[in-house]
Amino acid sequence: MQQLQPTGLVLFVGLLATFTGQSSGQPALGEIYRLNGLQSDLQMDTFRHVGKLMNDQYRRLDRRLKAIGSRIRRAERDLGVDSPPDEPLGGPAFPNIPDEGPNNIGNRPGNIPDKPVPSPPPVGQIARTCDEIYRMGYRNDNEYVIDPDGQGLRTVPEFNVRCELSRGEGVTIVGHNYETEPVFVSGYEQPGSFQLQIRYTNADFEQLEALTQASASCEQYIKIVCMGAVLFRAQLRRGHRDYGWWIARDGTRMMSWGxxxxxxxxxxxxxxxxxxxxxxxxxxxxxxxxxxWSEDSGFLTDKRYLPVRMVYLGDTGGTKEKSWLTLGELRCKGFSGE
Known part of the structure; x- marks a missing residue:
């Protein structure tokens, strides 16, 4: 039987593997999507190429078997021997081509007609939350456009959010300007003299209110690590002094933690x-x-007050008084039906 020869496609797959294996650093998200899409395309092409080669080999083998069968029948006729009727030769078993459904990276259209990619919302309609996008069948963690107050109402404009869709539910995520790392607080002695103003990505507080109302639940992680610095109240000889608090979405001054x-x-x-x-x-x-060093942390979960607008702290004026403040992204789940 003829041996399969290396092809340019196989060499290209090897080069791609070498390239991706030797690359250093963290590629951009778009580059990850591009490379994964290219890898998937090459895998599909490889399966099809192998299938074509197997099909060609099968046809050659089938022709040879038919020629041998014809010679056997002629010999049997010459000898006066009856032979059983020919049984059809089964086709070759081809490798299964991986499905390309809505959960492929980048949400690229599939190549298998009986596994269609879910259709996007009808023209002019936008999902209210990532939960609704998840229920449409999408499974890619990516950035999407939502309109929490309902398409067509135009009370607040639609905006971009990050959707986490690959973990069994749809989670709407809105980041902010301090989400990536803790904020160091030192040199602010007076109550509330340190002020952290939060700006959320792609959305104002009116849009975020619409999101929390449309969602079944929302949460935001908050943590403070402190040394010699109080969070809320310092006990004095007479009463106490409030040093820290946070401002809710609706402007309420809050003195409770996660x-x-x-x-x-x-x-x-x-x-x-x-x-x-x-x-x-x-x-x-x-x-x-x-x-x-001490720590207070947890999730804020009352969506009526989320997300956090500002955080005020103090009592860090001394050389050994300091704090590290962490505020996580806003994460909303489910659909409230409002």
């Missing part, structure tokens, strides 16, 4: 719920004003 019910005056952190605060006389670890 992991507890949102409140404008509770001064509570998650450690107070399970009695794990380093000092039982305080509701937050940082409010103990310890000379060692």
């Amino acid at each position: 992991g507890v019910p949102s409140s404008p005056d509770s001064g509570q952190c998650a450690c107070d719920l399970d009695g794990s605060c380093v000092n039982s006389h305080f509701k937050c670890n940082c409010d103990s004003n310890n000379k060692f």
Whole structure:
């Protein structure tokens, strides 16, 4: 049987593997999509090429078998021997070509007609949340356009969000200007003298309000790591002094942290719920004003107040008083039906 010869396609696959294996650094998201799409195309072409070669080999083998069968029948006729009727030779088993459905990277159209890619919304219609995009059949984590208050109402304009669709549900994600790394706070002694103003990506607070109303639930992670700096309240000889707070989407001044019910005056952190605060006389670890590193963290989950507009802190004027503040992205799930 004729041996298969190396082809330009196979060599190109090898070059691509070498290129992708030797590349250094983190490629841009668009480059990842392009390379994955190219890899998928090459895989499909390889399967088709192998299938064509197998089909050619099958045809040659079939012709040879038919010629041999004809010679056998002539010999049997000469000898007066009856032969059973010919049975059709089964076709070759070709490798299964991977499906290209809506979960392929980049959402490129599939090449298999019986596995169609889900259609986008009808012309003029935009999904309200990433949950709705997920229910349409899309499974690619990517940037999409949504219109949370409903297409055609035009109360607020549509805007771009990140959709997480590959983990069994659709999650709408909105980032901001401080989401990538903690913010160091030092040199701000007076209450609220440190001010962190949050600007959300591609959306104003009116659009974000529409998103939280359209979603079944929303959350935002918040954390502070402190040394010698209180978060909310410092105990004085007479009463206390409020050093920190955050401003909700609707402008409400809030004095509760992640992991507890949102409140404008509770001064509570998650450690107070399970009695794990380093000092039982305080509701937050940082409010103990310890000379060692402490942490208060958790998720804000009351969507009526999300996302966070601003964070105010103080009590970091001393040389050994400092804090690190982390505020995560806004993440919304489900559909409220509003």
